Amino acid sequence: MAVFAPNANPIPFPGDELCPIARTWGVNNRSVALRIPTGAPETRHLEHRVAGADGQSLSGHRSRARRHAQGIVEKLDPGPATVAMATPRRTPSCQRLATALRLLRDSTFLQDYFGKRFVEIFHAIKSAECRRFNAQV
Numbered sequence: 001m002a003v004f005a006p007n008a009n010p011i012p013f014p015g016d017e018l019c020p021i022a023r024t025w026g027v028n029n030r031s032v033a034l035r036i037p038t039g040a041p042e043t044r045h046l047e048h049r050v051a052g053a054d055g056q057s058l059s060g061h062r063s064r065a066r067r068h069a070q071g072i073v074e075k076l077d078p079g080p081a082t083v084a085m086a087t088p089r090r091t092p093s094c095q096r097l098a099t100a101l102r103l104l105r106d107s108t109f110l111q112d113y114f115g116k117r118f119v120e121i122f123h124a125i126k127s128a129e130c131r132r133f134n135a136q137v
Helices: 053-067 097-106 108-114 116-135
Strands: 025-029 034-037
Touching: 053 097, 108 116
Parallel strands: 025 034
Antiparallel strands: none
């Protein structure tokens, strides 16, 4: 979440059933994090509904992501699609930016993907922003 929603404002608010705040996927379901809209096969695509506009720069990592697609390489099962607008278990990183930053800092996956130095610098900048935000009345 620190990468997808790198500021305090876009962190999804608990209680909004259309906020994708859990590790879920589904077909034509707006309450999931990874949505596959229905439509003609030639228009089929994936929507990553978690990232805010300020986290969209990650789309530039597409070619690297193909080489580093952990779920595909390890053939991880995403589990069944979320069909109803149930409230699945929330990821703790969606609750607060400070928690998301701690998880970012400790993530060996992100250190491997972006590089340890990038994660250190990104963490330092966003932590300073988080402290400034939290100091406001």
